[in-house]
Amino acid sequence: MGYPHPSHPKETVVLSKHFGDPEARTYAGWVRHGGYEALRKAVGMSREAIVEEVKASGLRGRGGAGFPTGLKWSFMPKDVVRPHYLVCNADESEPGTFKDREIMRWTPHALIEGCAIAAYAIGAERCYVYIRGEFTEPWKVMNAAVEEAVAAGALGDDVFGSGKRIEIVLHRGAGAYICGEETAMMNSLEGRRGNPRIKPPYPAVAGLFGMPTTINNVETLAAVPHILNRGAAWYKALCLGNPKSTGTKLVSVCGHVQRPGNYEVTMGTPMRDILYDMCGGPPAGRTIKAVIPGGSSVPIMTLEEAESALFDYEGVVEKGSMLGSAGMIVMDDRTDMVYQIWRLARFYAHESCAQCTQCREGTAWTTRVLERILAGKGKQEDFQLLLDLSENMTGKTICVLSDSCAAPVVSGIQKFRSEFEAYIAGAREPSLAAV
Amino acid sequence: MSGSHGGTAGHGTAPAEEHIPVFTGPTRARLEQLFTKYPTRQACLLPALWMVQEARGWISEQAIGEVADVLELTPAYVKGVVTFYTMYHTHPVGRHFVQVCTTSPCNICGAEDVVKALLQETGCGELGATSPDGRFTVIEVECLGACGFPTPILVDDDFIENVTPEKVRGIVQRYQ
Ligand SMILES: Cc1cc2nc3c(=O)[nH]c(=O)nc-3n(C[C@H](O)[C@H](O)[C@H](O)COP(=O)(O)O)c2cc1C
Numbered sequence: 001m002g003y004p005h006p007s008h009p010k011e012t013v014v015l016s017k018h019f020g021d022p023e024a025r026t027y028a029g030w031v032r033h034g035g036y037e038a039l040r041k042a043v044g045m046s047r048e049a050i051v052e053e054v055k056a057s058g059l060r061g062r063g064g065a066g067f068p069t070g071l072k073w074s075f076m077p078k079d080v081v082r083p084h085y086l087v088c089n090a091d092e093s094e095p096g097t098f099k100d101r102e103i104m105r106w107t108p109h110a111l112i113e114g115c116a117i118a119a120y121a122i123g124a125e126r127c128y129v130y131i132r133g134e135f136t137e138p139w140k141v142m143n144a145a146v147e148e149a150v151a152a153g154a155l156g157d158d159v160f161g162s163g164k165r166i167e168i169v170l171h172r173g174a175g176a177y178i179c180g181e182e183t184a185m186m187n188s189l190e191g192r193r194g195n196p197r198i199k200p201p202y203p204a205v206a207g208l209f210g211m212p213t214t215i216n217n218v219e220t221l222a223a224v225p226h227i228l229n230r231g232a233a234w235y236k237a238l239c240l241g242n243p244k245s246t247g248t249k250l251v252s253v254c255g256h257v258q259r260p261g262n263y264e265v266t267m268g269t270p271m272r273d274i275l276y277d278m279c280g281g282p283p284a285g286r287t288i289k290a291v292i293p294g295g296s297s298v299p300i301m302t303l304e305e306a307e308s309a310l311f312d313y314e315g316v317v318e319k320g321s322m323l324g325s326a327g328m329i330v331m332d333d334r335t336d337m338v339y340q341i342w343r344l345a346r347f348y349a350h351e352s353c354a355q356c357t358q359c360r361e362g363t364a365w366t367t368r369v370l371e372r373i374l375a376g377k378g379k380q381e382d383f384q385l386l387l388d389l390s391e392n393m394t395g396k397t398i399c400v401l402s403d404s405c406a407a408p409v410v411s412g413i414q415k416f417r418s419e420f421e422a423y424i425a426g427a428r429e430p431s432l433a434a435v
Numbered sequence: 436m437s438g439s440h441g442g443t444a445g446h447g448t449a450p451a452e453e454h455i456p457v458f459t460g461p462t463r464a465r466l467e468q469l470f471t472k473y474p475t476r477q478a479c480l481l482p483a484l485w486m487v488q489e490a491r492g493w494i495s496e497q498a499i500g501e502v503a504d505v506l507e508l509t510p511a512y513v514k515g516v517v518t519f520y521t522m523y524h525t526h527p528v529g530r531h532f533v534q535v536c537t538t539s540p541c542n543i544c545g546a547e548d549v550v551k552a553l554l555q556e557t558g559c560g561e562l563g564a565t566s567p568d569g570r571f572t573v574i575e576v577e578c579l580g581a582c583g584f585p586t587p588i589l590v591d592d593d594f595i596e597n598v599t600p601e602k603v604r605g606i607v608q609r610y611q
Pocket residue numbers: 060061062063064065066067089090091092093094177178179180181182183215216217218220221399400401
């Protein structure tokens with residue numbers, strides 16, 4: 001549902017059904033809502049059968065990359081000769097994205113159940129949930145829920161009397177966007193600086209503590225109990241014409257809309273429906289100028305692109321961007337695109353872990369060039385300079401943070417060039433002091 | 436990582452007080468309990484640093500030494516980790532630590548005006564500085580993961596959503 005707003009008829013409410021309902025936060029309440037049936041069922045199944053079911057559902061990773069979840073799980077060694085680990089990525093720091101937070105705040109047991117099922121399916125006895133340090137309320141709610149689940153026998157040395165051992169350990173981050181990147185997260189969990197690792201080796205071979213590891217996003221894991229309860233076929237049927245993108249997706253909508261919030265839609269829903277029907281469109285008297293559909297790391301869409309896109313992995317790509325984390329940032333006609341692109345570049349410059357030269361230097365220079373333009377000191381050559389910097393930052397580094405910085409810059413210049421021109425020509429008042 | 440935004444104005448040099456160990460009694464027991472949850476002691480570094488900050492409000496050189504000792508790491512290593520993460524304070528801060536999101540989604544909804552109102556109402560004057568009465572330190576931070584409720588701020592552990600300049604005075608008054 002469009003938490004904090006009531007559910008809209010065009011939503012398909014699965015994960016968000018109990019957002020805002022305090023009862024769902026407790027173990028007893030969750031069980032009354034049908035909770036933990038899936039875990040009971042899972043521990044009676046073989047590991048392979050669970051992986052196959054998730055594969056068949058078409059579920060893809062909700063953390064940003066959209067990698068097929070069942071396939072990822074199948075990369076884990078069949079025999080458990082060394083400890084296996086599951087890591088749940090609850091670092092949610094991608095600007096525009098605030099869905100995992102609501103899952104943890106309102107339905108902590110959905111996540112715990114998903115973690116337990118996934119841990120069992122990949123042969124792990126321990127799952128670390130890495131929660132960003134700023135999420136103080138989700139942290140408390142999750143701690144209480146884990147305690148309750150242990151007391152109820154849903155976690156521990158003998159899960160529901162099955163003889164299976166599953167432990168969940170909550171780990172608090174300490175402020176670093178980059179720790180959302182999976183290998184940086186593993187380093188951070190090991191008590192290191194959050195620098196991403198060079199791949200290969202991939203986590204399924206040598207991940208956390210050098211052991212076979214699977215890492216999944218909160219929303220991905222929270223979807224798993226529903227798949228086991230209602231079947232892969234049911235989940236797969238939740239799509240509007242494109243069988244490559246299945247299920248429901250939480251869309252966090254923020255910025256210039258009348259009803260910002262988390263909406264849950266069937267994959268393939270027209271973006272128009274989300275923007276206008278669910279969110280009520282832009283504030284009165286305004287028009288939408290730009291939409292960033294998948295968190296700040298994806299290319300900016302024009303209104304025309306956004307209005308014609310279908311909201312699923314392929315649909316958004318077709319219209320020039322990416323689904324990413326489905327954090328939709330809406331900007332109306334008042335928005336200074338150059339200023340906001342600068343603000344995003346500054347975000348990436350601040351969050352770069354600084355181990356790759358292209359990223360460390362590129363994000364900093366991009367920020368400085370944009371600052372110069374905003375201060376009224378821009379030159380025509382700056383367009384090429386920004387594009388060259390972006391080119392240098394794309395596809396050349398250990399992780400894609402660097403590419404993410406280039407995305408809004410390149411798409412911004414392509415689609416909103418006249419706004420840059422206005423600053424450079426002195427037709428617009430500088431909005432930053434000279435640097 | 437370049438640390439949090441806002442410079443270090445007002446921090447001055449850390450006072451060379453005598454360090455009272457953090458990892459004794461119940462805190463030590465909590466840490467020992469954590470050791471059982473990880474295959475290495477080093478993995479308890481972030482949790483241990485949180486314990487120090489909870490107990491002392493910030494993480495001093497001496498505290499870094501103590502953490503290094505307890506986890507069998509070197510102080511230089513621990514310091515390298517501490518400085519990577521923006522939420523650990525390596526200097527004393529005001530009694531109430533205020534973090535305001537100003538990243539684009541909040542920025543387009545007026546976050547910079549919230550920052551101005553906070554700096555004025557708290558008396559901090561500038562980002563990163565502690566107010567003369569020692570009550571507040573205000574810093575700008577990146578996305579707090581609550582972009583649909585602009586502008587979110589964190590006052591200590593209290594996550595407050597939908598903050599507007601008009602609401603700032605009332606919020607500031609709640610923290611003495
Ligand atoms: C810079 C960067 C930041 C990321 N931040 C997050 C994050 O906050 N949460 C998340 O789930 N995935 C994040 N990811 C994606 C993860 O690396 C990883 O792909 C994901 O957690 C895998 O889970 P999934 O397959 O269930 O989506 C980030 C990636 C990069 C490169």
